[in-house]
Amino acid sequence: MHIPVSSGWLLVALCAATGAYCLLRMRSDVEEQRRAAGGEALMGFGMAAMAVPAAVFTPPGWAWPLYAAVFGAAGLRALWAARRSRHHLHHLVGAGAMVYMSLVMAAAPGHGPGHGGSGVPLLTGALLLYFAGYVLMAGVRLVPVPAPAGPSADATAGPEARATARASARASAGGWGDRPEVARACRLSMGIGMLAMLLAM
Template identity: 45%
Template sequence: MHGPAVVTWLLAALTAAAAVSCISRLRGSPRDGGPAGGRHLPAHESDAAEALMGLGMAAMAAAGSAVPAEVWAWLFGLPAAGFLFAALAPGRPARRAHRLHHAIGALAMTYMALAMAGSPAHAHHAAAGLPLLTGGLLLYFGGYSLWAGSRLLATPGGGIRTGTAGLPQACRLTMGIGMFAMLLTL
């Protein structure tokens, strides 16, 4: 990532914390599709995808150019293809949309890795990537962050969710903001 070191490390810490939260929820979620504390297999799948993306975002923010772009492209490109094929499979529209969101996120990470590889290492203030594509992804993840934030605040009583009920939505908000920040520094 291009940008101040403190922003890079804060972003890495934030996305790593979100990933750890997803991993901790994974430990309590079922793998057989049956209910366990009100959670089903789609929640398990979502937690696994979000843990993968959070750890990947943290690693990319922290290690960035130290790892060859081809490695990042494979690390994010393979899950992107998997999420995309899963999104195209027949199923409930909400599940398909969530899988498509993860595919877009993984494709965005692949795009950022390849765009950073194409920019000269000494030109920290030079824009990398395609401005139109970067702008479209910024709009998507900015809108997603606003949507996730509004869902975090929305409760039947109109107040902020307390306890762990809003934790998955808080992780989604964190990941959306993290992706937005990474694209902004591209």
């Protein structure tokens, strides 16, 4: 990946901070929050490690296949969890993107972010389109909208919406791990980070 040193450190800081917040979310009382937070924490820290500028640290050749194996396992877990929530399909795509970038880096002559190849242009382009769309959608979800009043609104909401509503109620009592708007902002940050890493290939 051809990331300038200053941009690389910004990406490292963004992804590491996101991973740290996702670890905090793993203490949530909401089961769906806990399930999603573990995969998102792994993604955040994995992206942070991958974005470290090559001028500072070049990973050994065995690190990239290890990344691919770890995120391959995370992808299988996300595929299994997708039976309960379609949000895990996004985790599956993210894990697949990390496996893809790891394999590209493993095949690169220098085995480091400053020496990466371009990968398969069609696959890189498809991932760029997906994450660009995800970033736009995640940004739209951060825009506050008035919630419908009345008991029928909660009855017609899906399980994810009800979990978010419960998380909001807990967050108002001071539970930072249950703030859905911060969780959405973290997902947006990771989507932007993934876009930056794919563009640098």
